[in-house]
Amino acid sequence: MSDLVTDAIASLTPYESGKPIEELARELGVHDAIKLASNENPLGPSPKAIEAARAALADVNRYPDAAAYRLREKLAAFHHVAMDEIIHGNGSNELIELLIRTFTTERDHIVYAWPSFVVYRLASLAHNTPFTAVPLKDHAHDLEAMAAAVTPQTRLMFVANPNNPTGTHVGRESLRRLLTSVPSDVIIVLDEAYIQYADADDFPDSLELRSTRERLVTLRTFSKIYGLASFRVGYAIGPRRLIDYMNRVRAPFNVGAVSQAAAMAALDDTDHVEKSVRINREQRAVVSDGFRELGLDVAPSQTNFVFVDAGRDGREVYDALLRLGVIVRPMAPGTSFLRVTVGTEAENQRCLAAFKKVLSS
Ligand SMILES: Cc1ncc(COP(=O)(O)O)c(C=O)c1O
Numbered sequence: 450m451s452d453l454v455t456d457a458i459a460s461l462t463p464y465e466s467g468k469p470i471e472e473l474a475r476e477l478g479v480h481d482a483i484k485l486a487s488n489e490n491p492l493g494p495s496p497k498a499i500e501a502a503r504a505a506l507a508d509v510n511r512y513p514d515a516a517a518y519r520l521r522e523k524l525a526a527f528h529h530v531a532m533d534e535i536i537h538g539n540g541s542n543e544l545i546e547l548l549i550r551t552f553t554t555e556r557d558h559i560v561y562a563w564p565s566f567v568v569y570r571l572a573s574l575a576h577n578t579p580f581t582a583v584p585l586k587d588h589a590h591d592l593e594a595m596a597a598a599v600t601p602q603t604r605l606m607f608v609a610n611p612n613n614p615t616g617t618h619v620g621r622e623s624l625r626r627l628l629t630s631v632p633s634d635v636i637i638v639l640d641e642a643y644i645q646y647a648d649a650d651d652f653p654d655s656l657e658l659r660s661t662r663e664r665l666v667t668l669r670t671f672s673k674i675y676g677l678a679s680f681r682v683g684y685a686i687g688p689r690r691l692i693d694y695m696n697r698v699r700a701p702f703n704v705g706a707v708s709q710a711a712a713m714a715a716l717d718d719t720d721h722v723e724k725s726v727r728i729n730r731e732q733r734a735v736v737s738d739g740f741r742e743l744g745l746d747v748a749p750s751q752t753n754f755v756f757v758d759a760g761r762d763g764r765e766v767y768d769a770l771l772r773l774g775v776i777v778r779p780m781a782p783g784t785s786f787l788r789v790t791v792g793t794e795a796e797n798q799r800c801l802a803a804f805k806k807v808l809s810s
Contacts, residue, residue: 457574479774485790485800486778488613488643488754490676492728492793494711495721498677501714505707513706520709523716524684528656536692539703541642541670541683544695546572548605548666548685551698552636553578558602562590564614564780566640569607578604588748588756589617592627599631606631609640610655611647614780614788616750621653628662636664636691645674645722646729647751656686663688673753674725675715680708729753733791739801743808754790759808763787769807775800 451459474482517537525532538544545568553559555577561569563582573580581598583591590608599606608627611618619627624639631637639655655667666687672678682704685692715721736755737747746758759766763786767779777800780786789800 455577457577461571461574473771473776474774477772477774479772482774482776483792483796483799484776485792485796486776486788487678488673488752488788488790489678490674490725490753491791491796492676492721492725494676495715495718497718497721498675498711498715502680502707502711505710508706511706512702513704513709515701517704517709520682520704520713521684523713524686527716528686530656530686531689533689534686534692536685536687536695536699537704537709538683538685538699540672540678540681541640541668541685542568543681543699543703544668544683544685545569545607545638545640546575547695547698548636548638549573549576549578551695552691553604555579556602557604558600559605559607560595560598560603561607562595562609562612565590565607565609566613566642585612585615585617587617588612588615590619592619592623596627596631599635603632603635605636605638607638607640609642610653611643611751613642613752614754614778614786615748615756616643616752616754617748617756618647618649618652618751620649620651622651624653624655625658625661628658628665633662633664636666636687637662638666638668640668642668642670642673643752644669645726646733646753648730649751652751664691666691671712671715674722675712676721676725677708677711677715680705680711682708682712728793729791732794732797735794736789736791736797736801739797740804743801743805745804745808754788757787757789759785759787759804761785761808766804766807769810770800770803773803773806775803 521532521535549572559573559580583595583598668685670683740747740757748756764779778788
C-alpha cells in the first residue's frame with residue numbers, strides 16, 4: 450500500500466499511445482514511417498473544419514463557451530434529440546471517466562468486456578470502482594455473460610459497438626435483448642466511436658433503441674470518421690437526469706473554442722464523411738484480404754482497423770514491423786494479435802508488404 454495513492458492507482462501503467470513518428474524515425478534511422486496504430490482518419494480532417502478552426506483562432510484570448518451551446522444545438526438537430534440530453538466531452542474519453550466518477554463509488558461495480566477499449570479499465574481502477582471484465586467470445590462481446598456478471602452493486606455497463614480492438618459488432622436483436630433484460634437501475638453505455646464505419650445489415654444505432662430503456666447512454670466522437678482526434682471532442686446522449694448529474698461533475702471549459710468550431714464544421718461536411726466511409730470500406734477489404742492471403746486469421750471488422758492473428762508472438766512482429774517503418778498496435782504481451790488501422794491505399798500496400806517480409810523471415 451502506497452502512502453500516496455490507492456493500490457488500484459499504484460497498479461496502473463500510463464496509457465500506451467506509441468512514440469511520436471519523428472522520434473521513432475530518429476531512433477531507427479527510418480525516415481518515412483507510417484502510423485497505423487491509433488485508428489485515425491488517414492484522409493485527414495474536412496478542409497471546412499480546418500477553415501473554421503483557423504477563423505476561431507482570432508478569439509483564443511477568450512474562454513470557450515462552457516456549455517458548448519452552439520455545438521450541442523447542432524448535434525441535437527442532427528440526432529433529433531433535445532439539447533439537454535447531450536453533454537460534450539474532451540474526447541469521449543473524458544465522458545467515460547465522467548460516467549464512472551459521477552455514478553460510481555468504491556462500493557459499486559462496473560461490467561465491461563475484455564479486450565475492449567482500455568480506458569474502461571483504467572478509469573475504473575483510477576476511481577477505485579470494482580469491475581468485472583467479461584472475456585470476449587470469438588472476438589465479440591458475450592452479452593449473455595455480461596448480463597450474468599451484473600450484481601446488485603452494478604451501476605454501469607460499457608459496450609463498445611463496434612468493439613476496439615477486435616472490430617466486431619453486436620447485432621440489433623442481441624443488443625435489444627441486453628437492453629431489456631439487464632435490471633433497469635444499471636446504466637448501459639453504448640460506445641459508438643466507430644459507428645459510421647459499420648455496414649452490417651444488423652448493425653444497431655443505439656439512438657434508435659432509446660425507447661427500450663431509460664438508462665441508456667450513447668457515446669460518439671469527432672476523433673475517428675471526422676478526423677479531429679487532436680481537437681478532443683466527444684459527446685454523450687442520454688436521459689436528461691443523467692446528463693444533468695454529469696454536467697455537475699464536468700470541468701467548465703473542457704472543450705476549447707477552436708475545437709468546438711472545427712467539430713461544427715466537420716458535422717456539416719457530409720461529403721467528407723461519405724468519402725471517408727467509402728475509401729475505408731474499399732481499403733478494409735484490401736487489408737483483410739491481404740492478411741488472409743498471407744495465411745493469417747482476421748476478425749470481421751466493422752471499423753477502420755483490422756484485428757489480425759500474426760500466428761506468432763505479436764510483440765516480435767510489432768518490433769520487426771517497426772524496423773521497417775510500419776507502426777501498428779501490439780496487443781497484450783504473450784498473444785499473437787495485432788491491431789492495424791486501415792490507412793491510405795499506399796500505406797496499406799506498404800503495410801502488407803512489410804507483414805509479408807516479416808512473416809517470411
Ligand atoms: C471504443 C473507443 N471509445 C472511445 C475512444 C476515445 O476516443 P476520443 O477520446 O478520442 O473521443 C476510442 C479511441 O480510440 C475508442 O476506440
